[in-house]
Amino acid sequence: MRYGIIGAGAMGYRYGVLLQEQAGVAVDFIETWDPNRKQVEEQGGVYVSRDHQHRHLVPIQIYTPEAYHGHPDVWIVFKKQMQLDAELERDAAADLFHPDQYVFSAMNGLGHFEKIARYFNPNQILAGTAMIATVLNGPGDVDFMGPERGEAMHMAPYNDQAPDETMEAIYADFQRATLGPEWSTNWLGMCLTKVAFNAVCNTLCTMFEINMGQFGSYPGAAAMAEQLFNEAHDAAARAGIKLLENRAQQVQSVLDSCVKLKYHYPSMYQDFSKGRPTEVDYINGYIARLGREHDYPCRTHEFVTHEVHLAEQMRSVKK
Ligand SMILES: NC(=O)C1=CN([C@@H]2O[C@H](COP(=O)(O)OP(=O)(O)OC[C@H]3O[C@@H](n4cnc5c(N)ncnc54)[C@H](OP(=O)(O)O)[C@@H]3O)[C@@H](O)[C@H]2O)C=CC1
Numbered sequence: 001m002r003y004g005i006i007g008a009g010a011m012g013y014r015y016g017v018l019l020q021e022q023a024g025v026a027v028d029f030i031e032t033w034d035p036n037r038k039q040v041e042e043q044g045g046v047y048v049s050r051d052h053q054h055r056h057l058v059p060i061q062i063y064t065p066e067a068y069h070g071h072p073d074v075w076i077v078f079k080k081q082m083q084l085d086a087e088l089e090r091d092a093a094a095d096l097f098h099p100d101q102y103v104f105s106a107m108n109g110l111g112h113f114e115k116i117a118r119y120f121n122p123n124q125i126l127a128g129t130a131m132i133a134t135v136l137n138g139p140g141d142v143d144f145m146g147p148e149r150g151e152a153m154h155m156a157p158y159n160d161q162a163p164d165e166t167m168e169a170i171y172a173d174f175q176r177a178t179l180g181p182e183w184s185t186n187w188l189g190m191c192l193t194k195v196a197f198n199a200v201c202n203t204l205c206t207m208f209e210i211n212m213g214q215f216g217s218y219p220g221a222a223a224m225a226e227q228l229f230n231e232a233h234d235a236a237a238r239a240g241i242k243l244l245e246n247r248a249q250q251v252q253s254v255l256d257s258c259v260k261l262k263y264h265y266p267s268m269y270q271d272f273s274k275g276r277p278t279e280v281d282y283i284n285g286y287i288a289r290l291g292r293e294h295d296y297p298c299r300t301h302e303f304v305t306h307e308v309h310l311a312e313q314m315r316s317v318k319k
């Protein structure tokens with residue numbers, strides 16, 4: 001199958017390069033961020049490292065939406081939540097989307113699948129989550145964090161039905177690409193489980209400008225995680241959403257990830273440290289809203305969402 005990656009950022013490069021190199025499938029990248037696309041064109045590909053080592057150039061094909069005339073079988077979408085509406089609108093205007101195509105996304109947060117479903121048949125959408133840490137050093141330069149074959153991800157049909165033949169073929173390509181896929185049959189529970197995880201790791205590491213190892217080394221890390229997970233799980237239970245892990249498993253998953261990905265600064269930190277807006281409204285903000293809608297105030301998530309916005313705003317006054 002042929003894949004089209006929408007968003008040649010950290011995760012877009014990770015999926016696209018692994019699919020191209022490990023699974024041996026054709027991959028095209030669509031990028032609206034001009035400096036990134038121009039850098040790739042100039043240097044003849046993207047520089048890829050793993051854990052800061054073995055930096056090498058991987059030739060890739062990259063296009064603006066308007067310059068692309070291919071017809072991939074599957075689109076893989078990796079934009080920041082705030083960028084998605086404008087991206088999909090521009091791609092649709094450039095006539096990139098066709099009724100036979102499938103689409104996969106493992107963006108963090110929630111809210112993206114409703115937007116994607118405006119352009120694709122819901123029976124052809126695959127939801128995903130990725131425990132895959134990646135850093136974009138800058139235009140045309142990406143760092144895959146963590147050991148080879150340490151990648152782990154979940155995927156679920158957006159219609160919560162059994163995967164069809166094309167979805168199984170995508171799964172097989174992801175397996176060959178060493179992305180470590182695992183099926184789930186509950187897309188919303190799967191995504192909310194990852195949202196709850198990111199609401200701890202991404203948010204706390206960002207606020208304190210630390211990496212995951214530094215957060216995990218704090219003796220109170222488990223207690224902080226537990227408080228945030230308790231609220232997320234209480235809100236999910238009231239909304240009738242079944243999560244993939246229980247509270248204790250999620251706390252353990254944070255502690256384990258803080259060891260496995262100890263040098264990783266979560267993607268939210270990467271935005272925060274470069275002066276960009278964060279995805280907090282789609283992560284802690286999503287949980288807070290879910291609680292509000294079900295008459296269960298998630299006081300810590302409400303507060304933490306404000307804290308991140310306050311920190312964002314104060315970047316301009318801090319030396
Ligand atoms: N990175 C990770 O480890 C993981 C990320 N995710 C999720 O995947 C989705 C895509 O995230 P991700 O791939 O990390 O994000 P990207 O790497 O795509 O973010 C890059 C975007 O940031 C902006 N940018 C501007 N200047 C720079 C610069 N100097 N260096 C880097 N970026 C710059 C550009 O947008 P603009 O110019 O418009 O600001 C660019 O499109 C998100 O939902 C994220 O939460 C999920 C799992 C892991």
Ligand SMILES: CC(C)(CO)C(=O)C(=O)O
Nearest residue numbers: 131132133201202266267
């Ligand atoms: C890598 C991981 C799983 C760590 O929180 C992530 O989702 C991110 O950095 O955004």
